[in-house]
Amino acid sequence: MLYEGVPEDRMVKLLQIALKCIYKSADARPTMSQVAEMIHSLKEEEDSQWRALNPSSKVSSSSSASSPSSSSNLSPNASSPGTAATRQQNSTTIQGRRHFIAGAQTLARARSQSPPSQTLIKSSISSADLAIALEPRDAAPHILKALALDLQGHKIPALKSLDVALSSPQSKTLGPKEKADALIKRAELSLGVGKRRRRVDQAIEDLTEAMKIGERSGKGLGLLGECYEWKGMIEEARRAYEEAIEVDGSMDLVRERLKGLREAAKVGS
Template sequence: MFSQMVDDILLQIGLVLLVVVVFLFIHNVPKRVLANLRLRLQSKSGIQSKRHFVLGAQLLAQARSATQSTSSSSSAASLSKQALEHADKAIALDPKDAAAHILKALALDAQGFKTSALDAIEVALSPLCRKSLADDERGDALCKRAEIKMSMNRPARVDSVIEDLTLAVKLSPENVKAFCTLGECYEEKKMTEEAKKAYEEALKIQPRLAVAKEALDRLGSS
């Protein structure tokens, strides 16, 4: 008798649970719950990703300071490697965040890994990630990509570099470095007038910029 009562109670509980599950599915509650859970997880991973990005950026800044000071080159190399590790962790948590890929490119570039650095910044500028960049940030990234290409000493890349820099100065019109690098490229291609215009634009932003003044003197500014 007692056993039968237990079975009846369990059966009733089972029926109630079945009704509840059916009701939830009819009203798409599980989808909402999963969606909310996914958003919370994404938010959590995003925060962790940003934390690794900040730590990596700080380490890279320290590496650059070590390179410029009397500190040993091994210290700078170690800091750059640590920055790269944090960049990779940030990417693993949020692969669509272009900033983390740019940090990785900068860390690799600091270690002399030009090809890998170029690959990393290509990802940052890919359709997958570039939506996370503001126009001026995208312009700065294009300028960095151009800089890496130029450092690889491949003459065939000049046209590609000019293309990057031309877009960079449109997106980030206050980027002095982009204008100066663009001027250098035009000089290399013997495009004197275009080079002058690029250096003049740089001087509009920084009137005392020695590099641009010297270039204009060299080119015979009108």
């Protein structure tokens, strides 16, 4: 699917498709036919870019016949070492993307069941591992593995996978929105493991960066308010909660937390 010389935003687009497949709301998740259509559209776009970048990639038979030296020195199957290496890299990349997409689709199926299917989750993790083995520098399969591990209840291993995804060079394959989403997820997992000062401080750092590089997120702002509240920074927590509700009015838990802060302020005054 991917070719040498094409800008490396493909992993970002594939990650966007995968994340759509694992939305909590079943109504918001695309169907398998829609997923296939999105991937097909992406492939067509890449094919078009490849042709634009390589207008002379196909040699006509007439040009070959008119060049005696080329026909006498090269066999029909001959290729330079560089070309062979490029083909091998392309093949590895394609295989990695296929494993990644298969894992994302399997995880979507697992999440659609109640309770989530452990068999499907394990299959998704296996696909993510295969993609990582082929493309270790891509952040997306590491994030996929983290999401599957989290669904399985293994938060510490999930955190470790996100740490890899958000480190260099993997993080360079993420766009601003995808990186922001990964930072928010890491903060959520970190707080879920246990609210210790080091974890809360790291979560605040992740959430603050996420707000800077991505769109405002109700979930991220709610988590940020929770961190501030835990640290006793009540005014900062109140502002974060209010902004979270402004972004996403459906956040009932955040409303409850904000209400608690206001009531506590009245009692203390």
